[in-house]
Amino acid sequence: MKKLINLFISLCHIDSPTGEEEKIANYILDYFKKIKIFAKKDKFGNIYARIGDNPKLFLSAHLDTVEPGRNIKPKIKGEYITSDGKTILGADNKVAVATIIQATKELIKEKNNLSFEIIFTLSEEIGNYGAINFDYKLLKSKIGFCFDSSNPLGTIITASPFYERFDLKIIGLEDHASLPDQAKNVLYPLKEILNNQKLGKIDSFTLFNIGKIQGGYVRNTIPGEIIINGEIRSFFEKNLIKTKNKFIKLLEKIEKKYQIKIEKDFVRENPGYFHKSKQAKQIINKLKKILKDLKLNPKEKVAWGVSDANIFNDKKPISF
Numbered sequence: 300m301k302k303l304i305n306l307f308i309s310l311c312h313i314d315s316p317t318g319e320e321e322k323i324a325n326y327i328l329d330y331f332k333k334i335k336i337f338a339k340k341d342k343f344g345n346i347y348a349r350i351g352d353n354p355k356l357f358l359s360a361h362l363d364t365v366e367p368g369r370n371i372k373p374k375i376k377g378e379y380i381t382s383d384g385k386t387i388l389g390a391d392n393k394v395a396v397a398t399i400i401q402a403t404k405e406l407i408k409e410k411n412n413l414s415f416e417i418i419f420t421l422s423e424e425i426g427n428y429g430a431i432n433f434d435y436k437l438l439k440s441k442i443g444f445c446f447d448s449s450n451p452l453g454t455i456i457t458a459s460p461f462y463e464r465f466d467l468k469i470i471g472l473e474d475h476a477s478l479p480d481q482a483k484n485v486l487y488p489l490k491e492i493l494n495n496q497k498l499g500k501i502d503s504f505t506l507f508n509i510g511k512i513q514g515g516y517v518r519n520t521i522p523g524e525i526i527i528n529g530e531i532r533s534f535f536e537k538n539l540i541k542t543k544n545k546f547i548k549l550l551e552k553i554e555k556k557y558q559i560k561i562e563k564d565f566v567r568e569n570p571g572y573f574h575k576s577k578q579a580k581q582i583i584n585k586l587k588k589i590l591k592d593l594k595l596n597p598k599e600k601v602a603w604g605v606s607d608a609n610i611f612n613d614k615k616p617i618s619f
């Protein structure tokens with residue numbers, strides 16, 4: 300534990316906000332080389348390491364942190380490790396990075412027929428770009444565990460949603476407040492959208508949210524443009540698509556009714572997963588047993604958030 304804490308603190312001292320992970324990546328690469336583990340950077344800069352020749356599973360964490368993540372001063376305060384309050388600590392995800400490295404170091408001393416792989420990704424925080432651009436030709440395992448969740452130890456995330464964001468621009472016609480007959484007030488189509496589109500839970504697996512609405516710019520003018528930013532999440536792709544298509548139909552109807560244009564930009568940001576097949580259940584049960592042996596309380600959970608695991612599940616399907 301002492302060695303682990305020291306390693307964690309050393310990692311916290313190396314600034315690694317998203318886009319500036321080179322220093323920490325080099326540190327880890329050197330560290331692996333020192334303990335004679337095969338490790339390399341892929342083209343994107345992600346770290347890949349392999350122990351043994353026949354790996355069946357990989358462990359993963361990300362190297363980047365959010366801001367304020369520079370000049371971090373970690374301190375041990377009783378049972379806790381904290382920053383000085385001016386910055387983040389970087390526990391997300393350096394706790395996992397340090398643990399994977401330290402556990403590997405200890406394990407290879409004890410056993411010589413071990414085999415597994417490690418992936419440390421970059422740029423997770425801004426959209427899982429490390430995982431998206433990872434060189435999957437390197438990877439032999441079909442099963443992996445991504446250690447990146449703020450839930451209590453022992454929690455197993457078994458589902459995470461497909462995620463699509465959308466940006467709409469309602470374009471009407473602006474005019475002075477005294478000329479409502481000449482203007483095309485975009486507040487009417489906005490009202491119609493809000494009256495007809497269900498918000499929040501669409502079904503038990505699907506969420507629809509509008510997070511930002513911006514429009515108009517001066518008191519005495521009829522607004523001619525409104526921008527809407529929203530998102531749809533669902534554990535099932537078909538539910539997401541159904542919700543999206545229904546919403547697009549509504550928008551098209553409104554465009555016709557008010558003789559206006561609505562620019563629509565939908566972007567799929569993340570694939571989702573839902574592990575409920577027999578094979579997945581077997582792996583989860585095996586993991587639960589290990590967690591119990593470690594005196595942890597294993598608990599399955601579905602997460603509304605997304606992580607590198609969404610990308611790994613999409614790129615390297617375990618034939619679930």
Ligand SMILES: [Zn+2]
Binds near residue numbers: 361392423448
């Ligand atoms: Zn994280």
